[in-house]
Structure formats: structure tokens, C-alpha cells
Amino acid sequence: QVQLVESGGASVQAGGSLRLSCVASGGGNSPYYMGWFRQAPGKEREGVAIIRSDDSTTYADSVKGRFTIAKDGAKTTLYLQMNSLKPEDTAMYYCAARISATRLTAAWFLANPSALTSWGQGTQVTVSL
Numbered sequence: 001q002v003q004l005v006e007s008g009g010a011s012v013q014a015g016g017s018l019r020l021s022c023v024a025s026g027g028g029n030s031p032y033y034m035g036w037f038r039q040a041p042g043k044e045r046e047g048v049a050i051i052r053s054d055d056s057t058t059y060a061d062s063v064k065g066r067f068t069i070a071k072d073g074a075k076t077t078l079y080l081q082m083n084s085l086k087p088e089d090t091a092m093y094y095c096a097a098r099i100s101a102t103r104l105t106a107a108w109f110l111a112n113p114s115a116l117t118s119w120g121q122g123t124q125v126t127v128s129l
Helices: 106-111
Strands: 003-007 011-013 018-025 033-039 046-052 057-059 067-071 077-082 091-098 123-128
Touching: 003 091, 018 033, 018 091, 018 123, 033 067, 033 077, 033 106, 046 067, 046 077, 046 106, 057 067, 057 106, 077 091
Parallel strands: 011 123
Antiparallel strands: 003 018, 018 077, 033 046, 033 091, 046 057, 067 077, 091 123
16 A cells, blocks of 8 residues: 655635645555545545556546646656636545556546545645635
8 A cells, every 4th residue: 555645735715726745655666546536525525637657647527727637757746736726626635546557547547536545634625716
């Protein structure tokens, strides 16, 4: 298992920007999949973005064009750059990872968060009007 620690959550006004970070440690090999998920009060956890070890990315339709997922060169830190934030982006944001590769697409993992095997504790993002 890889250990994940998120940071960067904050309260911002609509239209603002934030960058979330997730530091990965342990687990041996670098994760094949890393991603960001979010959960708002009273709602199910939903996928935001996934990046694979080949740096290919997949985004939820609700964040396309506004959010960007990326990893640092050492592949130990995952980022989520969030621009043009909206009140509906308010949620607890979680970093998740899976070390082993599969034949399943990143989009499948985005829709099936339980298939990611390591999770951080979350960082809160609140967007107000």
C-alpha cells in the first residue's frame, strides 16, 4: 500500500483558483493510476481526474477545461490545479492510487473509486459566491 497525504484545500470565492497536492510514499513501485475524487455532504464520492503512469489523463465532464491533473517528475507528488471554481465544486477532495496495472481504462476507475486501493484523508475545498 502507498501512503497518501493531501494538502492545499481552502475556502475561496467563485472564479478563484486552488492547487491541491498529494504526496505519495511507501508502496515500492510508483502507482500505475493516481487520481482525485471528491465527496460533497449527502452525495456519493465522485471521480474528478485520473492520471496513469504514462501521463495520460481522464477528467470528469464537470471539470474539463477547468481542472488539470499532473505529477512531478519523480512521480511522488500529484497535483490538481483547479481554476474557475464554482460553488458546486465544494467538497472534500481525496487523493487515491493503485499500484498494479490493469486492462481497465482510466475512465472506468474514475467511475469506480472503490477499485483504487490507497486513499488519503482528504482536504476540504469550499467555494462561495
